[in-house]
Amino acid sequence: MSVDQRIQQFKQMAEADPKNELGHFSLGKALLEAGQFSEAMASLDRVMQLKPTMSKAYQLFGEAAVGADQRDKAVEVVTKGVAVADEQGDVMPRDSMIKLLQDWGADVPEVSKxxxxxxxxxxxxxxxxxxxxxxxxxxxxxxxxxxxxxxxxxxxxxxxxxxxxxxxxxxxxxxxxxxxxxxxxxxxxxxxxxxxxxxxxxxx
Ligand SMILES: [Zn+2]
Structure with a gap:
């Protein structure tokens, strides 16, 4: 499936069941891949509202925000995402987000273990x-x-x-x-x- 086809399909899913975070998450991810950064941020923002524990959404939101030239917003959300991932034990998203903060020259928050x-x-x-x-x-x-x-x-x-x-x-x-x-x-x-x-x- 092309990224455009996936965007269409995930849009359909997000609209069919607006409270299901997976539709918004998959849509946001596909939009990010397609370089549609503001649209991706809107979908991923919805994911964070519906399921604040889904740490990967913070990471993708940060990447989209940087793509949209909103570095401060990216740092803010990803810093929060590191804490969420740390609490959930989501090691891979957490470490990816720490890496992002380092790449952006931002402060890296302390993580537990x-x-x-x-x-x-x-x-x-x-x-x-x-x-x-x-x-x-x-x-x-x-x-x-x-x-x-x-x-x-x-x-x-x-x-x-x-x-x-x-x-x-x-x-x-x-x-x-x-x-x-x-x-x-x-x-x-x-x-x-x-x-x-x-x-x-x-x-x-
Ligand atoms: Zn697992």
Missing amino acids: TVAPKAVSTGGTSKDGFACARCGRPDQQLEKPPFKGALGVTLAEHVCQGCWQEWIPMGTKVINELGLSLSSPVGQDAYDQYMVEFLQLDGK
């Missing part, structure tokens, strides 16, 4: 080098692919059980709101695309 010691204290069932693509946790990797095919294998390699459990009801919503038919290749493609967006598997 890394998650690595937690994995050790819980007994560490993790396979070597695993970190969930969405939340960055090093433990609770999926034990096997949740379905057949290449995407299932990718999931098992890169996604934790908690994030997979969060996706399942979201996937049902996506099917219902967009009226997707999983028996058609087009419907299956769209569904897979949402899953990849939600679980942040781009490029995996």
Whole structure:
């Protein structure tokens, strides 16, 4: 799917269910990719209102704000995002946002801890080098692919059980709101695309 097609589809989802943060999040992300920075900021702002704990939205908002030449706004939101991510244990978005602040020459707020010691204290069932693509946790990797095919294998390699459990009801919503038919290749493609967006598997 081209970025324009994705923008159209995510717009449809955001309008069909304006209180569902995933539609706005995916739309904001696609708008950012397309270089439509102010529109991306509006969608991501909506995400932060609907779900203030979704740390990745702060990161993307910051990137869009810089694209729109609003550096001060970017620093303000990303600084807040670091605190949100730190509290949620979302290590990867947190560290990406710290990197952004450093790149922008802004002050970096103090963060509490890394998650690595937690994995050790819980007994560490993790396979070597695993970190969930969405939340960055090093433990609770999926034990096997949740379905057949290449995407299932990718999931098992890169996604934790908690994030997979969060996706399942979201996937049902996506099917219902967009009226997707999983028996058609087009419907299956769209569904897979949402899953990849939600679980942040781009490029995996
Ligand atoms: Zn996870």
